[in-house]
Amino acid sequence: MAENVVMLFQWLVFLGIALVCIFASIMVISNKNPVHCALWMVLTFLATAGLYVMLHSQFIAIVQVIVYAGAIMMLILFVVMLLDLEVELRSRLKFLYSKAIGGFFAVLLMLGIFYAVITRVLKGNVGSFTPEKVSAMGNVKAVGKVLFTDYLFPFEVASILLVVGIVGAVIMSKRREARKE
Amino acid sequence: MELVYFLIEVVVKSIVVFACLMLTVAYLTWAERKILGHVQVRYGPNRVGPFGLLQPFADGIKAFFKEDLIPGRADKVCFVIAPMIVIVSAISLFAVIPFGNKLVLLGREIKLVIADVDIGILYIFGLASLGEYGVVLGGWSSGNKYGLTGALRAAAMMISYEVALGLSIIGVLMISQTLRLTDIVLGQGGGFWHWNVFLQPVAFVLYMVCGLAELSRTPFDMPEAESELACGFNIEYSSMKFALFFMGEYAHMVAVCAVSVTLFLGGWQPPIPALSFIPGVVWFLIKLVALIFFCIWERGTFPRLRYDQIMYFGWKFLFPLALINLVVTAIVLAIR
Numbered sequence: 001m002a003e004n005v006v007m008l009f010q011w012l013v014f015l016g017i018a019l020v021c022i023f024a025s026i027m028v029i030s031n032k033n034p035v036h037c038a039l040w041m042v043l044t045f046l047a048t049a050g051l052y053v054m055l056h057s058q059f060i061a062i063v064q065v066i067v068y069a070g071a072i073m074m075l076i077l078f079v080v081m082l083l084d085l086e087v088e089l090r091s092r093l094k095f096l097y098s099k100a101i102g103g104f105f106a107v108l109l110m111l112g113i114f115y116a117v118i119t120r121v122l123k124g125n126v127g128s129f130t131p132e133k134v135s136a137m138g139n140v141k142a143v144g145k146v147l148f149t150d151y152l153f154p155f156e157v158a159s160i161l162l163v164v165g166i167v168g169a170v171i172m173s174k175r176r177e178a179r180k181e
Numbered sequence: 182m183e184l185v186y187f188l189i190e191v192v193v194k195s196i197v198v199f200a201c202l203m204l205t206v207a208y209l210t211w212a213e214r215k216i217l218g219h220v221q222v223r224y225g226p227n228r229v230g231p232f233g234l235l236q237p238f239a240d241g242i243k244a245f246f247k248e249d250l251i252p253g254r255a256d257k258v259c260f261v262i263a264p265m266i267v268i269v270s271a272i273s274l275f276a277v278i279p280f281g282n283k284l285v286l287l288g289r290e291i292k293l294v295i296a297d298v299d300i301g302i303l304y305i306f307g308l309a310s311l312g313e314y315g316v317v318l319g320g321w322s323s324g325n326k327y328g329l330t331g332a333l334r335a336a337a338m339m340i341s342y343e344v345a346l347g348l349s350i351i352g353v354l355m356i357s358q359t360l361r362l363t364d365i366v367l368g369q370g371g372g373f374w375h376w377n378v379f380l381q382p383v384a385f386v387l388y389m390v391c392g393l394a395e396l397s398r399t400p401f402d403m404p405e406a407e408s409e410l411a412c413g414f415n416i417e418y419s420s421m422k423f424a425l426f427f428m429g430e431y432a433h434m435v436a437v438c439a440v441s442v443t444l445f446l447g448g449w450q451p452p453i454p455a456l457s458f459i460p461g462v463v464w465f466l467i468k469l470v471a472l473i474f475f476c477i478w479e480r481g482t483f484p485r486l487r488y489d490q491i492m493y494f495g496w497k498f499l500f501p502l503a504l505i506n507l508v509v510t511a512i513v514l515a516i517r
Contacts, residue, residue: 005184035259035321042314062303070310074317074336081321081329139299140360 014054021047034080038073045069056131059139186289194295198275206431207237213477220481240424247420254324255417263322264422267315267429270308274436277301279363281449281461293449293462294363301362302354305440306347309395312433313339319426320414331413334403334488341495342394342401348503349387352510353377353444366448373452378445383506385445387499389475392437394495396430398476400483403491438472439465446472 024047027040045068052061134142147155211226211233218225226233251260281293298304313336320332354360356377357368369376378385394401415426442448446468449461486494 033256035256039259039314039318058298058300059303062300062307065307066303066310070307070313071340074310074313074340077314077317078333078336081317135299138359138361 010054014051017047017050017054021051034083035077038077038080041076042069042073045073056135057139059143190289190291191295194291194293195276198280198295199272202272202275202432202435203428205435206428207241209431209435209473210240210427211236212473213480216474216477217481220478244421244424249420249422250417252324252417256322256324259318259322260417261422263315263319264418264425264429265315266318267312268425268432270312270315271429271432271436273308274305274433275439277304277362278436278439278443279366279448280465292363297361297363300360302350302360302365302440302444305436306343309433310343312429315426315429316414319418323414323417325417327412328414328416331416335397335414338397338401338403338491338495339395341492342391342499345387345495345499345503346391346395348500348507349384349391350444351507352381352384355510355514356380362443362448366443366450369447370450370454372454373447376445376447376450381445381506381510383502384510385441387503387506388441388445389472391499392441393476393479394491396434396437396476398434399480400486401491402485403488434476435469435473438469438476441472442468 021044024040024043028037028044031037031040045064049061049064049069052058052064129142129146214236215225215233226236229235229239251257276295277298279292279294279297284291284293316335316339317332320328320330320335323329353365357365359365359368365377373379393399397403415423418426442465449465451457451459451461451464
């Protein structure tokens with residue numbers, strides 16, 4: 001009885017989060033005002049974090065919130081806010097080509113998802129870290145253990161890529177300053 | 182039935198924490214005005230009730246009856262949700278803060294923390310960064326150039342100081358080997374010489390300085406510098422929406438001090454083991470009040486920094502200092 005209630009509750013929460021996620025993503029691409037688009041995207045990221053929590057991976061969920069919803073979207077919001085929003089609205093450009101191409105790819109991807117769900121071809125590998133094991137040893141510890149042993153090389157490569165990105169950004173902004181003089 | 186008991190427990194704890202927090206916030210406004218008044222050799226509010234003790238309620242009723250203006254050029258939806266984001270994120274921070282040790286009530290063992298999660302400290306950082314949306318949106322959506330300038334300054338400052346804030350606590354996390362706040366507190370038991378403030382003094386000072394910047398209090402109250410920006414991001418707000426911003430700010434202040442108590446001052450642990458007959462909540466509150474008093478006191482002491490000075494201080498002094506502290510802690514832990 002009690003387990004049924006828990007299952008029902010989880011299912012309801014999942015349904016709510018999934019619907020919010022889908023609705024927010026649709027609003028991101030259909031809204032005219034870029035600032036509102038960015039805010040809907042924040043909601044999408046938050047709902048995705050909720051999905052991670054339901055999968056017992058709290059660490060990924062909170063990193064999703066800190067990095068994507070907190071830092072990256074804040075940057076995007078900044079850029080969008082400082083632009084003149086009304087230029088695009090006034091110009092009334094009709095992006096017919098982009099709509100056609102985007103629609104084509106959207107339908108293609110949706111068919112792909114349907115195919116994968118119906119035939120269940122994408123199963124994924126089952127690892128040794130089950131939800132019970134992860135919650136027993138602690139979420140962060142589990143992620144750290146795997147990250148700093150099996151995936152150390154990709155991890156270090158990613159950090160070098162980030163440093164390259166930062167250096168590139170500094171050089172580009174410096175060059176523009178030099179040209180002005 | 183276990184499930185029902187669990188739900189009742191969580192709901193009761195949430196309501197108690199929420200009620201205490203709202204009362205604290207109300208009296209914090211009174212305490213701030215009173216203490217600042219005494220710092221500046223005047224009385225502060227003393228007309229409503231004895232010692233002005235009913236002043237917060239008078240202020241609340243006044244804010245409630247003010248006209249609720251929404252500027253014509255404002256983005257209405259964002260304008261309305263901005264103060265809500267600020268206060269919701271500030272209140273939600275208290276979900277993971279442990280107020281005391283376990284309590285046995287009606288045969289059930291009750292932890293004095295609403296949600297004892299694995300990633301407590303990350304949760305606090307995540308929600309604090311979400312709270313900045315309220316400030317940025319509030320400034321942008323009012324359609325006012327002073328508001329936008331204030332919001333940009335606030336966001337730039339918060340992001341800059343969040344870096345040093347995050348680095349400053351990593352030393353504590355390395356010592357306690359966990360991100361769970363209750364475990365961090367348990368690791369500091371057995372007398373005040375085990376508190377992290379003595380193991381990580383630099384980190385504690387860094388945390389408090391960056392915390393003040395995060396709250397945009399004096400000396401970092403650049404975003405709302407009255408003399409140049411009129412009021413900053415909340416310039417167009419009136420009535421209850423302004424009051425919400427105000428309450429959110431104070432709730433955030435309590436949260437920053439509470440996290441500091443948990444991480445550095447041993448949370449609910451008594452200073453000497455012999456004093457453990459006094460409940461942990463009392464010790465937690467004593468330390469919390471001391472830190473909050475510091476936050477108010479320094480406001481009456483320091484002048485406001487200039488914007489470029491704040492940025493310079495954050496990136497060229499606090500950030501390297503946090504890195505050095507981190508490296509030294511790591512080396513000491515590795516050698517030991």
